[in-house]
Amino acid sequence: MAGQIRVIDHPVIQHKLTDMRRRDTRSDDFRRLLREISMLMAYEVMRDWPLDTVEIETPITRMRAPVLAGKEPCLVSILRAGAGILDGMLEVLPSARVGHIGLYREPTTLTAVEYYCKLPEDLAQREAVILDPMLATGHSAIAATSRVKESGAATVKFVCLLASPEGVAAFHEAHPDVPVFTAAVDSHLNSHGYIVPGLGDAGDRLFGTK
């Protein structure tokens, strides 16, 4: 199966993303912008959520009205920068379950090393939506997706803010069945594994650690 990518290029998202990219955008604004973009992306990511109907009474009459069917999805945040997307997604999907996977980039090989994993026990009955703002080399995204699949998730989606062409290709190669949602695909990766033009280190910018 060829990998699927959905670039959510709504003008409001693109404007907010430009503000996030600016080097002089402060951490508080960066956090707010990522939260707002994530809320907007959540609508598109969940567009295929099936509907059921229930009988209700309006002030005028009875009707069958649509409601979301099945169990809520599980949002899986890749620590630490995934927390920035998680906040916005939870505003739109407040009853979603939440999982966390801790991965760090081994500085010389840039491979992903897992140091933490906590996922809901009933993941097999849920859709897992994996969150990480930057799909750069793809190593963390691939490792987290493998972990989520091993844990039995019914279906899996991957959501990021920015992707590199190299990261998208690597991810599609490893997980051709998992659709990728992003706000933009940038030019390339530099030799340090950063997305160009990108926005720098998403975790540091979110949490003001540099």
Ligand code: URA
């Ligand atoms: N992680 C980041 O935070 N930024 C990049 O550009 C690449 C990986």
